[in-house]
Amino acid sequence: MLPLRLVRLATRLPICRPMSASTAPAGPMVDVADDGGIAVMTLQRAPVNSLNLELLQAISKALDDVAKNKPKGMILTSALPTVFSAGVDITEMYKPEVQRLQQYGNNFQDVWIKLFGFPFPTAAAINGHAPAGGCLLAMACEYRVMVSGKYTIGLNETALGIVANDWFMDTMCHTIGIRNTELALTTGKMFAVDEALEIGLIDEAASDKADAKDKCKKFIKKFDEIAPSARNATKLNIRRGPLANIEKNRKTEIAEML
Amino acid sequence: MLPLRLVRLATRLPICRPMSASTAPAGPMVDVADDGGIAVMTLQRAPVNSLNLELLQAISKALDDVAKNKPKGMILTSALPTVFSAGVDITEMYKPEVQRLQQYGNNFQDVWIKLFGFPFPTAAAINGHAPAGGCLLAMACEYRVMVSGKYTIGLNETALGIVANDWFMDTMCHTIGIRNTELALTTGKMFAVDEALEIGLIDEAASDKADAKDKCKKFIKKFDEIAPSARNATKLNIRRGPLANIEKNRKTEIAEML
C-alpha cells in the first residue's frame, strides 16, 4: 500500500517529521456545514490539504458524523485557494514509526472505504489541484465538478516513483474504464480540466468554487424524488467489487508497508 | 429479486390481482412470425406489455420454440402503439400468493437467461416506452433500434423506490459500462432517444416501427456470411460472466423475495 518504495524515498529526503498532534494548530482540519440538508465537508489543512494521519482521522470521523444525519447528500471541497488536496503527506513516510505508519495505512483505507461506499449522494467541488490521493478522494465521490483554470487532476504516482494501490486503480477504472486508466496510471498523467472533462474524469467544469458547489448541489438535487434507501442500496451494489477487494487485501497491504 | 420493498409497496396500492389465466383473453400474448428466416417476436399484452407471469411464460416458451428453428436471428418488438414494455406487472406484487410469486421470480430469471444467452443474433425494435423490465428486455438483445419521438428508455427502479436486481445492473454495465450505469441506476434516469443514442444505450434511431425493424434486419444480415456456430459460441463467451452470476444467485434471490 503505502509503498516501501515511498518510505525509502522519503527516508532520503531532508524533511522533518510532521508536527505531532499535540503541537498541531488547534483549528479543526475538516469543517462540516449544513446547506439545506446537504452536508458540505471542507478540508482545511493548510497549505495543501496533504493527507497526514490527523487529517485522515478527521475525515473519517466527519464521514461517520455526516452519515448519522442521513443527509440529502454531501459535497467535498477544500478551503484552500489553489489546491483540492495534494494527497499523501510525504512526511508520514519519512523515517516512519511502525505503529503510526500502520495507523496511517489503516485510516487511509478506512477513509476510502467510507467515502467510496458512502450511501448518500456525494459530489466533489474540486477547487484546485488534485494529484494522487487528492484525485482519489474526488474519484471516490459520485460526481465531480472542477474549477476551470490551470488546475490539474490525476493519479501521478508513477511520476513520484511509486505504484498506485489497487483501490486507487479500481476507483479510476470505475470512473474512466480500464484502457484510459492504464494510460493515465502508467504515464502518471495530470489532466487539465478540459482533458479530464473529455475523458470523463470530471463531469463538469465550473467558473469558480461557488459555481462548482452549485453544480454539485444540482447533481444532488436530482435525487430529491428518489427513495434514498433504493438509491443508496443501488450505489453500494454497483460499488461492491472494489469494496470487496480492499476488504480482502487490506491486511496484506498494511503488512507489506511495514 | 422482486424486491420485498416492491411487494410491500404494492400491498398498499388499491389495485386488483391480475386476471387469472383462465379468465384472460384467449389471444396469445406473444406472436412469432417468420420474416425470411428471421423470427419476429411481438409482445402483445395490451395495454402496455406489462410482464405478468403469463406473459413471461409465453415469452419463455416462444424463446424455446424460436431457438429450436435455428433462425438467422430474432427481432423483439411490441404490437402496442406507444409502449415496448412497461416492465414488471406491479399487480403481481400486490398481496402475492407465495407460490405464484416464486413462479414469477423463476420465470423472469428464465426469460432473462434465455434472452441474454440466446445464441442466435437478437435485436430489439423499440417502438415505444421501455422503462425498467422493458429496458431490460431490450438490453438483453445484441442490438437496439428505437423509434424517435417522445419515447424513453431506462432502468428507473430507484424512482419507483426499488433496487434493480444484479442481472439488471449487469446487463446495463454490459451495454453502457460501469460509470454510465451507476449514474443511470442511482438517478433512475429515463433516456430520451437522442440521449440513449449518445450513451450507447441504443444503437440506432428509426423513423417508425417499420424502419426500426428494417434496421434490426440489416444488423442481423451482417451475420449472413458468418458461421453461426462460431458466432453463437463467441456471444456466449463474452456474456458468460453475467450468466454465471445469476446461476449462482438465483435461488437466494427467490428466497429473499418471499
Add this chain to the structure above:
Amino acid sequence: MLPLRLVRLATRLPICRPMSASTAPAGPMVDVADDGGIAVMTLQRAPVNSLNLELLQAISKALDDVAKNKPKGMILTSALPTVFSAGVDITEMYKPEVQRLQQYGNNFQDVWIKLFGFPFPTAAAINGHAPAGGCLLAMACEYRVMVSGKYTIGLNETALGIVANDWFMDTMCHTIGIRNTELALTTGKMFAVDEALEIGLIDEAASDKADAKDKCKKFIKKFDEIAPSARNATKLNIRRGPLANIEKNRKTEIAEML
C-alpha cells in the same frame, strides 16, 4: 484454443504442411534493432508474417532477449509492405502432428503472456493489415499507431468459422470495452483505420511506417521521466486479470485443441 473447429477446417483445405525448420530460409524471422534505447522488433516472415511455430518461437525468444536489456521501450512492427501480421498460419492446423500442435499452442500462449505482460513500454507500428492474431499482437501492446490507407485491423475469427480464444477476447475488452468487443467479435469485423481510431482500437493514424514508428517513439518517450519500476509494476497490476485467466486455463485449452 486453436480450435478443433479450425483444425478440422484446415484438414479439408488443399494446402501443404509448412516447411520444416530445416528447409526454412536461413534469415531470421524476427529482427531486433536498437534505436536510442528503444528496441525495434520487426517481424519478417514473408509473405504475410503468418504465425507458424517457428515465428512464434522466434518472437518468444526475442521478447526474452529484449527484456534482459531493460529497454526504454519496444516497438513491434513488420518488414512487409502491406501486412503487419496475418495471424495464425493455417497450415499449422492442416493435418497437424499432435506434438507440434501442442507446441504451437503453448508457444502462442507464451508469446501473448510475454507481450501482454511485457513490463517495459510497448507500442505497435501497424504498417499493414492486422487480422486475427495480427490484431492480437497489436492489442497486446500498450499503444497502437496504424498507417492510413486501405489496411484493416480486427479479430475476424468468426468470419473464418472459428471462436476467438478467451485471451483474444480479454485483450480486446481491455482495449475497447465489452460492448464494442461483443459487436466486433460476433460480426468478425475488420476495422478501417478511421473506424479503429474512433473506437479506440488504435490510438493514432500515421502517414507511413516511418511516421508510425516516430509516433510510437513519442509515446515511449512519455516515460522518460517515469521510474521504470513503478511504471512497469503498475502496468502488470492493471493487466493482472487476463494474465491470471490464461494461467488458469492454458492447460485445458491445449488439451481441447488436441
